[in-house]
Amino acid sequence: MAKEESMIKLEEQRLKLQTEQAKNMNKLMEKGLPLVEKYFSTKLEKLEAPRFKWMLIIFGGILVLSVALTGFLTFFGKVSSENFTFLLGILIGAIITLLGDVLINMGNS
Numbered sequence: 001m002a003k004e005e006s007m008i009k010l011e012e013q014r015l016k017l018q019t020e021q022a023k024n025m026n027k028l029m030e031k032g033l034p035l036v037e038k039y040f041s042t043k044l045e046k047l048e049a050p051r052f053k054w055m056l057i058i059f060g061g062i063l064v065l066s067v068a069l070t071g072f073l074t075f076f077g078k079v080s081s082e083n084f085t086f087l088l089g090i091l092i093g094a095i096i097t098l099l100g101d102v103l104i105n106m107g108n109s
Contacts, residue, residue: 059098063091 070087073079 063095067091 070084074081074084
């Protein structure tokens, strides 16, 4: 009987300890995870900001170069005006899509 009571007390202590550990883990996760998330999100923003800037500059450069080259060829009659209009429509659609994606991503942050 005494052995069974000591086993029951030991089991109760073990359960209390596990419950305390679970509560402590919950507190750690509730308070620690937002800090870790904030740390990594700021690091990621610092890394992606220059990359996004250069990507936007390169995209703009390619856009201006293609419109200027096609406009030049259209002016001299090597490319028809319908093709030039088609190219401008595609590029304007690409710009609107890119800006929409950027604005949506900024709104979610």
